[in-house]
Amino acid sequence: MRARFPDFRLGTVLATSFTGTLSERHGDPVERIPTPHRLIDWLAVYGLAVDSCTADQLDLARELRESIHAAATAAATQDALPASAVHVINDRSAQGRAAAILTPDGKRRWRLSSASSVEDALSVIAADAIDIISGERDGKLALCASPTCQAAFFDTSQSRTRKWCDMNTCGNRQKKARFHANQRKNLRAGGDTQAVL
16 A cells, blocks of 8 residues: 655746645644655656656755755845855756757746656756746745745735735635634624623
């Protein structure tokens, strides 16, 4: 029987989606790539299929993930980028052998060769991080408003005022919490009114 792992939180921006493979960083952290095989699965979802992954390569991936998260968080809060994070991102970007290709619908995709390794896939993720952190892409880095999440995400909404990394998870959780808080408040107010009568 195959082990059950947490679902991936998929987004449209490669680098910040990759940082989302560790969620609830300020609550009870959820590791979404706990094994090398799970990293292979995640890379395949994003069109970066590789045949194998070692424990050491998983460690490289997690180091890149945390470096992107640190740099994106600094950029979102307009702080200085951590030198160690910049170093890791640049190293991973330079180590890859991926090619950018143009799709028939005018989008850029990355192509890995049949001999590509995890390092080649990580270079694509690092290059994407460089694009968004450096401001090369139209959008704004922001941090999720959920106190237990605070994930870095790339806001491409027209107004650039998104509050949640994902409306289906963090946004809905906050809406439910507000709803229940209002219900409790209304019940207390109703109870006070009955006591007065």
